[in-house]
Amino acid sequence: MLRSYLGKRLAAILPVLFGVSVIIFLLMHLAPGDVTTVLLGPQATEQDRVALRHTLGLDQPLPVQYGRWLERTAEGDFGTSIATSLPVTALILPRFVNTIILTVASLFLAVLIGYSAGLFAALRARSWFDRSMMTVTLIFGSTPPFWLGLLLVLLFALKLQWLPVSGMIDMAGDGGVLDTLHHLVLPAVTTALAPAAIIARMVRSSILESLGRPHVLVARAKGLRRRDLLRRHVVLNALPPIMTITGLQLGYLLGGALFSEVVFAWPGLGSLLYSSITARDMPVVQAATLLIALTFVLVNILVDLVNVLIDPRLQES
C-alpha cells in the first residue's frame, strides 16, 4: 500500500519537472535582451551576433532548441555555461551543496527553536511565558530576513565581533569545517528565525487542541502519567499538522536562504541563479531551476511520507 503510494508520488515528479522546464524556457525567451549582447559587448557587429547565435544554436526554432536541451538533459548532460564556458554541473553542484548546508542548518535551528518554544508555550498556556513567546514569534515571523540579517551583523559581527560578516570561509585563512561553521551561524539564524516563529505558533495551537480532546481528558482522569500522556496521546496526535507546516517551511527556507546568500555573500545557488539570469545563461538557469524544483518536490514527498507513517489513515485519502 505504502509502496504504491510512494510509486504514484514519484511518478508525478516527471510531469512537474517537465512543466517547470517548459515554463522557464519560455519565460527566458520571452524576456527582452540577448545573450550575444552580453557575450560580445556593445561594439559587436550584427554579423558577429548572427554567427554567435548560429554557433550556440539560438537561431533554431524554439521547439527545436528545447528538444535538443531535453535530449541532452535526459542523457544527464546539462551542457556548458554560455557565459563562463564551464560545464554546468561543475558550476551548479558546489553551489547547490552550499545552499543545502545553509538550508539544513536553518531547518535544524527552526525546528529546535520552533518545537521547543511552541511546546513550552502550550504547556504553560496563557502564562506570561506563553504571551511573551507569542509576541516574540509574531515579531520574528513578520520580519524580512534581509533586514534582520543586517541587524544581526551589526550586533554580532561589528559590535561584539564574535562572528564574521560574510562568506563561507576566511579568505586569508586555511578554511576548515570549524571556520565554515563559524561563518554559518549568522546566515542560518537569519534564515531560521521567521520559519521558527511560524512553527512555534503551529506547535502551540496543535498541542493545545490535542490537550483539549476528550480522550486526553479520559486518560488524565484515569491517572495516566503526565509524561506518557503527552508522548502517547498529545504530541503524536498533534504531529501531522506540525509536520506539514514544517515541510512547507522547508520550501520557505530554500527561498529565505537565497536572501541570506545575498546579505552574507554565502556562495549558494541563489546568487548563481541571479547572475545567470542577468547573463541570459540559459543552460545554467534551466539546470538550477530544475534542481530547485526537484528538491522542493522530493522534500514535499518526504514530508507526506512521514505524515502517512504517523497517520496511516492518510494513505487511503
Added chain:
Amino acid sequence: MARSGSLWMRLASACCLAALGLAAAPAAPARAAGTLIWGMPADTDILDPQATGGWGTYQVTYQIFEGLVKEDLTKADVSTPPIVPALAESWTVSPDGLQYTFKLRPGVKFQDGTPFDAAAVKFNFDRFWNKSSPDYYPKTASFVAAYTKWIKAVDVLDPMTVRITLTAPDYEWLRQGLQSYGQPLMISPASVKKYGNAGVALHPVGTGPFMFVSRTQGVRTVLKRNPNYWGRPAKLDRIVFLPLEDPATRVNALRSGEVQMISTPPWDDIDSLVKAGFTLSTNDHAPYINFLYLNMHSKPFQDPRVRKAVNMAIDREGIARDIYRKTGRAEYGMLSPGTYAYDPNFKSYPYDPAAAKKLLAEAGYPNGFTTVFELPQYGTGELVETWIQRDLKKIGINVELRKYEWVTYLGLWAKGMTNDVGMDEIGWGMSTPSWVDIVVECGSVAPNGENSGYYCNPKVDALLNQALTTKDQGAAKALYQKANRMIMDDAAYVPTVDDLDPVILSPKVHGFVNPPEDWFDLSTVSIGN
C-alpha cells in the same frame, strides 16, 4: 509535565552551548602575510583579456597580463597615464605614421615558462586579428575592434622585432590598444594550445607581476606574486578578489576587517567610513563620462532649443554635492577628464532653470511636454535619474522613468531609441579622446554603433577624423576641443556627473595608487599594521 519540560530544556541548553561554542571559535585563522582582499561590487567576467569587456574584469586581468606597451598606473597626479614600454622595450613610428616597429624585451617568460618573443606576439595577433589564421578566435573580434580595425599587416622581422602596418595613420592607436572594449594583451601561446581558446577563461597565463591561482565563479579569484616577473616584483603575496554584490555587506566586511579594500562604496557610507579611520581614495581625472543621449528622432528633441533647455535645467553641481558626496564631478562636455584634450574651463550650459523655461517656451512648449527616459537598474542607482526627473519637472517636462535590467537595457540602447523615447543614458569613456568618435559619429548611429540618439553632424565627424590623423598633440587637442564645442552647441547630449572612482582602503593598505584609469596596478601595494 515538569520532567518532560526539563528534557526539552536540556536539549535546548545543549544546542545553545553548541552555538556559543561556535561563536567563541577563533574569529579568524592566522592571516597569510601580504594578502590583499578586495571586496568588489560584482564578479568579473571570464579572464581572457582579448575576449571580454568591462572594467571590473580588467581590474583582475591587468595584474596577470601585459601588452607591448602599457599605461603607467603608478602615478596619480597626472591627467592621463603616460604610455611606457612593457613587453616591447622600445618602438619607432615611421614618418608617415603607418608603421610601428616594436623591439621586444629580451629574457621575458610567460608564467608557464614559455619564452616571450616575436612568435608569441604573432600568435596573439593571429588569435585576435588574423581571420585567415587557424589560431583566430572569432569571439575576440568585437572586443578588440577599435584596435584591430586599423591593422593591415603584422610582420615578424626577427625573433625579437615585430612590425605592425596600419591602413591609415592613427596617432591614438597605441592607447586604443589599452582602451579597446577588450584588451589585446599577450597570452601564453602554449597555454592556449594546451587548454583551448575557451580554456583561457580558467587558465589565464600572461607575463604580469601576478599569476593566477584559482577561481570559483561568483565566489573568489585568487592571484599570487609572479616570482619570475621581469620588472619590479609585486609586494603582495596574494590578492583575493571577492565579489560582494550587496553594498551594505561590502561596507560591513571592510569594517570588520574581512576585506581591506572596497570599490563602489555606497555614497551614504563614505563619510562615516572616513571618520572611522578608513581612507577614501579618488581620482579627479577618471576617464569616464556619465551622459544622456537625446533622441533626434523624437519630435520635441529635434529642436535644439529644447535640447539646450534640458542641458540648462539639470543641477549637476547639486547632484555631485548631495548624491555623490564629493566623489563626483559635474560635467559639461563630451571629452573625458582623463584625456589630454579635456578643458576644465569649458562650461557648456551652467544650471539656469529660468533660462531653460524661457527657451522651452520659445520652442513652442510653454507648458512643457511629456517624454520617456530609459535607464538601467545598475550603476548609479536611480537617485541621479530621479533628481534629473525632478529638475526637468521644474521647467515643465514630465519624464517617465522606464527602468530595465542591465542586459535588457544594453540591447535597447544598442538598437537605438524608439520614437516614443526621449532620452537614455550610459557611463563610458577612455583615456584617449578618440573615444568620443564611438558615441557621436554618423557612422556609429544605432543600430550600427553606440550612437543611441542618432546624432549626426558631418562637420563634427570631419574634425574628429582630422584629429585622429594629426601627429602634433597640441594641434589634435585643439581639434578635439573644437569638435566638443560643436557637439555641445548642438546640445545633442547631456553630460551629467562623473564618478571619481572612489575606493575605500583599510589603514593597513600601503602604496595604493588611484590613477586616472578605471583599473589599478596592485604591484605597488603592501599590507602592514
